Amino acid sequence: MTGRPRGFDVDERLDRALEVFWRQGYEGTAMSDLTEAMGINRPSLYAAYGNKESLFRKSLDRYLEGPAAYVTTALAEPTSRAVVEALLYGAIRVVTGGPNGCLVVQGALATGAQNAHVQEEIAARRRSGEAELAARFERARAEGDLPPDADCAALARYVWSISYGLSVQAAGGVSRGDLNRVAALALSTWPPTETYAHAPGRAE
Numbered sequence: 001m002t003g004r005p006r007g008f009d010v011d012e013r014l015d016r017a018l019e020v021f022w023r024q025g026y027e028g029t030a031m032s033d034l035t036e037a038m039g040i041n042r043p044s045l046y047a048a049y050g051n052k053e054s055l056f057r058k059s060l061d062r063y064l065e066g067p068a069a070y071v072t073t074a075l076a077e078p079t080s081r082a083v084v085e086a087l088l089y090g091a092i093r094v095v096t097g098g099p100n101g102c103l104v105v106q107g108a109l110a111t112g113a114q115n116a117h118v119q120e121e122i123a124a125r126r127r128s129g130e131a132e133l134a135a136r137f138e139r140a141r142a143e144g145d146l147p148p149d150a151d152c153a154a155l156a157r158y159v160w161s162i163s164y165g166l167s168v169q170a171a172g173g174v175s176r177g178d179l180n181r182v183a184a185l186a187l188s189t190w191p192p193t194e195t196y197a198h199a200p201g202r203a204e
């Protein structure tokens with residue numbers, strides 16, 4: 001015997017939940033906010049998405065696969081500078097176009113002890129992003145695109161720190177133009193690709 005078909009589009013309602021979490025953060029979002037925005041009652045929400053924490057995790061996935069998909073695209077750029085450029089300007093587009101900066105930064109900055117595991121979930125996703133970027137920079141170093149003594153982990157943290165700072169600034173009302181100038185300044189200090197093109201030890 002099959003269950004009764006749902007009378008709503010699960011993904012479309014998830015997008016609505018994402019917008020609420022993005023605007024209000026995890027702790028600032030009540031179940032009544034979600035049911036009202038999603039246009040469904042609590043039993044339907046629980047049946048389709050689980051509890052509030054489960055819905056938030058699904059919203060995070062939706063965010064990373066949707067608005068924040070620029071990260072995956074950026075990591076595929078051919079040079080380290082192009083990677084950083086795509087990351088920073090991609091971040092600016094998202095944080096100035098969404099309701100409250102970056103969900104992965106703003107979503108659970110402040111939580112009570114009962115929601116500490118949600119804060120850790122977001123922190124783990126940020127650490128994963130740093131690790132992926134550090135690995136991309138390690139490849140760039142092996143290819144001669146970064147100096148042989150480059151600290152790839154520190155570079156990755158540096159770039160993400162700028163990106164997270166852009167999010168906080170955007171949430172505070174700083175304009176896209178001003179944020180673009182910050183990104184341009186950061187990029188102006190990046191080593192030119194050709195400098196290390198024939199560095200000793202370059203991977204052939």
